[in-house]
Amino acid sequence: MLTQSDRDGIDVVLVSPRNPLNIGAAARAMANFGFARLTVVAPFAEHWREARSAIGAPELLRSAKESLTLTEALAGSTLAVGTGSIATRKPEQPVVPLPALAPRVEAEVDRGGRVALVFGPEKRGLTREDFSRCHILVEIPTRAEQPSMNLGQAVAVCLYELATRIHPVYEGQTVLGSDPPHLNAPAAALDLLAEVIGQTLTASGYSPEPMAATNRHDIQVLLRRLSLDSADARRVLGVFRRILYRLQHPRR
Amino acid sequence: MLTQSDRDGIDVVLVSPRNPLNIGAAARAMANFGFARLTVVAPFAEHWREARSAIGAPELLRSAKESLTLTEALAGSTLAVGTGSIATRKPEQPVVPLPALAPRVEAEVDRGGRVALVFGPEKRGLTREDFSRCHILVEIPTRAEQPSMNLGQAVAVCLYELATRIHPVYEGQTVLGSDPPHLNAPAAALDLLAEVIGQTLTASGYSPEPMAATNRHDIQVLLRRLSLDSADARRVLGVFRRILYRLQHPRR
Numbered sequence A, B: 001m002l003t004q005s006d007r008d009g010i011d012v013v014l015v016s017p018r019n020p021l022n023i024g025a026a027a028r029a030m031a032n033f034g035f036a037r038l039t040v041v042a043p044f045a046e047h048w049r050e051a052r053s054a055i056g057a058p059e060l061l062r063s064a065k066e067s068l069t070l071t072e073a074l075a076g077s078t079l080a081v082g083t084g085s086i087a088t089r090k091p092e093q094p095v096v097p098l099p100a101l102a103p104r105v106e107a108e109v110d111r112g113g114r115v116a117l118v119f120g121p122e123k124r125g126l127t128r129e130d131f132s133r134c135h136i137l138v139e140i141p142t143r144a145e146q147p148s149m150n151l152g153q154a155v156a157v158c159l160y161e162l163a164t165r166i167h168p169v170y171e172g173q174t175v176l177g178s179d180p181p182h183l184n185a186p187a188a189a190l191d192l193l194a195e196v197i198g199q200t201l202t203a204s205g206y207s208p209e210p211m212a213a214t215n216r217h218d219i220q221v222l223l224r225r226l227s228l229d230s231a232d233a234r235r236v237l238g239v240f241r242r243i244l245y246r247l248q249h250p251r252r
Helices: A003-010 A020-031 A045-054 A098-110 A151-164 A185-203 A209-225 A230-248 B004-008 B020-033 B044-051 B098-110 B151-164 B189-201 B209-225 B232-249
Strands: A010-015 A037-041 A065-067 A079-083 A096-097 A115-119 A137-138 B010-015 B038-042 B065-067 B079-083 B095-097 B116-117 B136-139
Touching: A003 A010, A003 A098, A003 B044, A010 A020, A010 A151, A020 A045, A020 B151, A045 B209, A079 A098, A096 A098, A098 A115, A098 A137, A098 A151, A098 B232, A115 A151, A151 B020, A151 B098, A151 B151, A185 A209, A185 A230, B004 B010, B004 B098, B010 B020, B010 B151, B020 B038, B020 B044, B020 B151, B079 B098, B095 B098, B098 B116, B098 B136, B098 B151, B116 B151, B189 B209, B189 B232
Parallel strands: A010 A037, A010 A115, A037 A065, A079 A115, A079 A137, A096 A137, B010 B038, B010 B116, B038 B065, B079 B116, B079 B136, B095 B136
Antiparallel strands: none
């Protein structure tokens, strides 16, 4: 069972939720299972206001954070977990079945990391761009005929799983995305690194304009797959800053 | 993982649901996790019509059964599992934590039983009378500060648990309500038996009118706690019919 301080190391992040009832349902599931930290990214202003002012809205909804972008919401996270159906896309990140997620999350918070569980908007789910900010994807084992879950129910199922499982045994499934030996660098450090690498590729002529967006995406995915720790990230950043400076100030 | 024939041995029973959105959400969770058999007991007619005719309502909602009473809905069930918060009442039935439910349900369907998962109405949950028709109570491990779950979310969490757990390890919890060595008698047989025993108590003067309802309730609870099989139920029924006949036709 997760302790309260474990739960405090976990953020629930809702990206552009549309339906105020779903926002309320997500908050209620958090209260049911003892999670308190909610961030809402780029909500539809009117619906967000409506959800927060609903009668009986839990305290955590009123104290929720609001971010303009997913990048901003994840700035302090060391493990970002994207949720969604992978039926229709080929994932670029390691996929962890939900029944195998708890030990991974627990290990991360036990060593002082911050975990974000990221849920997409009702209709379309998280985009490929959103997923590029996630270290792993969690898959709720739904049926192929009806893979897509209601947002409030998906949040409830994920939090139930995290709240109740200690060392789950999930037979017949290999647990992908095993623990890296260190704490990942926070997302803000990776974003800065990705930005500087992107500028370097452009300055070097590696990344012509039509390819720039694709390359930036690939860098975000790669940096997370590598599980860089903070020292790694600083070191690599120093290297690329030096290269970039040299490209911008060529010796005569 | 439950097989499809396992899932076909499980009924979801919603008692007097009020909100059409919750009925729809329950049906969607069933479709997500591959359950097809839905029974709705004494629904509010208008809301039930609305839920069934909603755009995108899953097929299982259109083919759902409707019962007037919970007793009728459970007639063919050999294991009725009540859901709800036990925070505010002292349960008369064995309580099984949700993370320990799957093996109990699986064993029952494996030997040909029929399991019903029973959910109460949104505001008040199942009544003590409803619970008297259940063999065990399942407890979703929610927090004391906010124990009550949204109906659609409670259904989703229970079905997720059943769909994904084979031999769950749930440490630090004793599994109550261990498997009886035989299949329980179906509820209809127990209801008939309870009725005849009740008449017998009245005819014998054991059960004066003011106590009759309480005694009937206690009999329902007792019969389920005893885990009578069909042969037991027939035998006991024969005994009480004989006694009742003799009470009604005393020898001179």
